[in-house]
Amino acid sequence: MLKSESEVEECKKYYQLTIDGAEEAVVMPSFARISSDFIFEFGAGGVTMKYLLGTILRGPKARVVCERLANGIEINQLMNMTEKDFLRIEGIGPITASQLAATFEIAKRLQLIDRTKT
Known part of the structure; x- marks a missing residue:
């Protein structure tokens, strides 16, 4: 039975054919990759x-x-959360807590720059 184009496209996401014609599973992209692709497609805003x-x-x-x-x-x-606040959230460790705290600190500093310009 022939598959529709959408079914074939769906299969391509999860399997690829090897040189000898066998199907090989494709690793699903990371969430970071998916997120980056969305930003490139639709813009950060x-x-x-x-x-x-x-x-x-x-x-x-x-x-x-x-x-x-x-x-x-x-x-x-x-x-307004600190590194310690982020650590209290399940699934967040010290490195992620630091990344988040730094990201939001940058955002706060940018807000201060905008306020001084007006």
């Missing part, structure tokens, strides 16, 4: 906080942590 965070965070828990941060915490709260 056109994606949700989950995908913006996804370009910063790495590792097997990144998708879950990004969803938890984006859906469970208001941006104002994120901006």
Whole structure:
């Protein structure tokens, strides 16, 4: 039975043919890769906080942590969280906590620059 074009395209995402004609599983892209692709496609202003965070965070828990941060915490709260606050969130370790704290500190400093210009 012939597959529709959409079914064939779906299969291409998960399997590829080897030179000898056998199917070989393709590793699914990381959440960071998916997030970066979305930003290239729609621009940083056109994606949700989950995908913006996804370009910063790495590792097997990144998708879950990004969803938890984006859906469970208001941006104002994120901006004011410290490394220790981030460590209290399940799935976040010291390196990720530092990355997040640094990212939001940069955002706060940029806000200060904007305020001094006006």
